[in-house]
Amino acid sequence: MVKLCFILQCIVSSVVIENSRSISSPLAPFTTYKxxxxxxxxxxxxxxxxxxxxxxxxxxxxxxxxxxxxxxxxxxxxxxxxxxxxxxxxxxxxxxxxxxxxxxxxxxxxxxxxxxxxxxxxxxxxxxxxxxxxxxxxxxxxxxxxxxxxxxxxxxxxxxxxxxxxxxxxxxxxxxxxxxxxxxPLRSYADPPSEDTFSGLDYFEFRLNNYVIPSTDTTYHCKIYKASSNYSMKRHAIGHKTIVDSANRDLVHHLLMYECDPTTQFDDNNLPDGLCNTISQQITPCGSNIATGWAVGGDYMVPFPKEAGYPVGGDFPIKYYMVQMHYDNPNLFSSMKPLF
The missing domain is CATH 2.60.40.1210 (Cellobiose dehydrogenase, cytochrome domain)
Structure with a gap:
């Protein structure tokens, strides 16, 4: 399963960024590090x-x-x-x-x-x-x-x-x-915030659940999502989080989230969902402006700069998004292997 979450807050200037992130090891380090x-x-x-x-x-x-x-x-x-x-x-x-x-x-x-x-x-x-x-x-x-x-x-x-x-x-x-x-960037690293920084805030998410990957070496899957309608007034996303199931990390190469042309109207009960080249005509209005993305090696939690939140809701014209997933499957796992 790949789940992309936007974390929202009305007042961007109130965000507090902590210089730490979660650590799994039960052992304290030998010294203090930057x-x-x-x-x-x-x-x-x-x-x-x-x-x-x-x-x-x-x-x-x-x-x-x-x-x-x-x-x-x-x-x-x-x-x-x-x-x-x-x-x-x-x-x-x-x-x-x-x-x-x-x-x-x-x-x-x-x-x-x-x-x-x-x-x-x-x-x-x-x-x-x-x-x-x-x-x-x-x-x-x-x-x-x-x-x-x-x-x-x-x-x-x-x-x-x-x-x-x-x-x-x-x-x-x-x-x-x-x-x-x-x-x-080992020599100029800016420590990502702790997830606790965003606890209690509103968020919306785009999920791709139970997708069965084809037994080909590379797959591009595209899916259209409708923007959340929960915000009558314009608000601003202050970060995004990408969640990839640990069992599937070797198969997920990168994802890109595109804005769809504001004039585009889809059937909300039958949004395009399939191999990108198969539904290419349907998704043409959604292939120009990239809103965000993630690739192997990147941080899963990414805060936006305090002065550059991403608008959602209200009079913001973007009503649909497309998530393009790239799966890398060099071992040609069977098409019966699902992604959860």
Whole structure:
């Protein structure tokens, strides 16, 4: 299921943005950091601080496992060309950390040039592994990826057991589907607000429930929604939230929400809903102006700038929206596999 929610408030200027967001790990970090993010709910959290004077970045990664954990900087968001730090804590509390490089999709090799990921400390408590480590922003190593200004592609993964043998040269097991990615501006990150910031506010939502994905490698599905009629006076959305069921994260690539031409009138009892190329003539009035969107690696909760709320209701002319979903299905899962 993919559910797009707009969170509404009448007076935009009263919004309070908190410099924190939800964290799953039951373990307190080793120190205080400038930034933190939940990489995957109940699975992985990351803290970091950039030291521009020393030209280095210090990370702390917590993952819900007693096996190995890994964080990588990727040139394009995948394994190929990624600079990866892999670590674990063994049964007697010793911490190991490896500098690895992925030349393709597969087990990353040991970096055979210079060692540029350095472990600081680590522990394993209550089924979670927490490791603090650091590296230079730019190592000048051709098997590393510089952490530059702007967006950076992070990948993470973990195993259920420690490498065998558990030592500096231990080999990691295959992570299977225990992996993820995020796109973050590590050197200029603005922490998203806590969901508590929006609790108690009005909202409306567009849902795509129980859609059965075709067994093709890529699918674009389009659906028209009518704007909420609950607001007789114009109000302003102050943020949006995208919810993707955890079982379907590997299939959802991105979504775009378009405004439909204000002069367009649809049959409210039979709104267009289907493969985009199949209903292309019906949705032509809805393909120009993008209202918002989300893609893999993006934040699920996005606040709008205080001075730039999105109008809804009242005399705002947009009455219909189209959500275009892109499903990426390289494994050609059966069309009987539903999305909830």
């Amino acid at each position: 930034h933190s993010i939940e990489l995957q709910k109940d699975v992985a959290d990351l803290w970091w601080t950039v030291d521009d004077n020393e030209r280095e970045i210090i990370f702390e990664l917590h993952i819900n496992t007693t096996g190995w954990i890994a964080l990588g900087i990727s040139p394009a968001g995948g394994m190929n060309g990624a600079d990866i730090g892999v670590g674990w804590v063994d049964q007697i509390g010793s911490v190991y950390f490896q500098d690895r490089y992925a030349s393709a999709n597969g087990r990353p090799m040991f970096d055979n040039t210079t060692i540029d990921w350095f472990v600081v400390q680590g522990r394993e408590v209550s089924g979670w592994t927490a490791i603090q480590f650091k590296r230079l922003l730019d190592t000048c190593d051709n098997m590393d990826v510089p952490i530059k200004s702007g967006t950076n592609n992070l990948i993470f993964a973990y195993g259920l057991v420690d490498p065998i043998p558990s030592g500096p040269n231990g080999e990691i097991s295959y992570h299977e589907n225990r992996r993820g990615s995020r796109t973050l």
